[in-house]
Amino acid sequence: MGTAWMFLLSQILVLAAYSLSDSYSTPAAGSTQERIIYDFGKGIWPENIILRHNGNVLGGLLSTPQIFEIDPITHECKITHTFEDKTGVFGFAETEPDLFYAVASNFSLGTFEGVEGSADLYELDFRSLSQDPKIRKVMDFPAAGWFNGLATLDGEKGL
Numbered sequence: 001m002g003t004a005w006m007f008l009l010s011q012i013l014v015l016a017a018y019s020l021s022d023s024y025s026t027p028a029a030g031s032t033q034e035r036i037i038y039d040f041g042k043g044i045w046p047e048n049i050i051l052r053h054n055g056n057v058l059g060g061l062l063s064t065p066q067i068f069e070i071d072p073i074t075h076e077c078k079i080t081h082t083f084e085d086k087t088g089v090f091g092f093a094e095t096e097p098d099l100f101y102a103v104a105s106n107f108s109l110g111t112f113e114g115v116e117g118s119a120d121l122y123e124l125d126f127r128s129l130s131q132d133p134k135i136r137k138v139m140d141f142p143a144a145g146w147f148n149g150l151a152t153l154d155g156e157k158g159l
């Protein structure tokens with residue numbers, strides 16, 4: 001192989017190494033800072049969280065059938081909703097800005113089992129300007145005791 005080829009090859013390898021190191025670079029140690037925005041205290045089990053477009057953290061509890069919303073700036077946590085006939089809330093998914101879905105069911109933290117037929121899907125509509133979301137049941141799952149999460153496959157086609 002001639003010198004010119006060797007030079008070209010070495011330049012290609014340098015470029016490849018450069019682009020690899022560029023795309024796979026890891027953040028420098030200490031560049032991510034974590035801080036506690038809210039302490040739920042002992043015995044409270046937050047299960048799933050999702051970010052709202054206003055920056056608040058929306059989530060559900062397993063230890064009580066409640067939906068909470070935390071303002072990470074003021075550290076305020078408010079209970080947005082309590083499901084009267086359930087024991088816990090699982091999973092959150094958003095299909096369009098501020099339109100969320102969650103499953104509430106009767107789940108025992110003691111046995112880690114859900115009551116068959118108790119899992120229902122709820123729509124949580126935060127789109128109105130009023131503070132309180134509109135919450136309605138959209139589906140029963142007669143064979144399900146609980147759900148381990150929810151995800152949006154396609155905002156128009158569903159969950």
Ligand SMILES: *[C@@H]1O[C@H](CO)[C@@H](O)[C@H](O)[C@H]1NC(C)=O
Nearest residue numbers: 084085086087106115117118
């Ligand atoms: C779920 O739990 C609630 C609260 O304890 C109760 O009122 C309701 O009847 C239960 N539902 C089922 C299907 O077990």
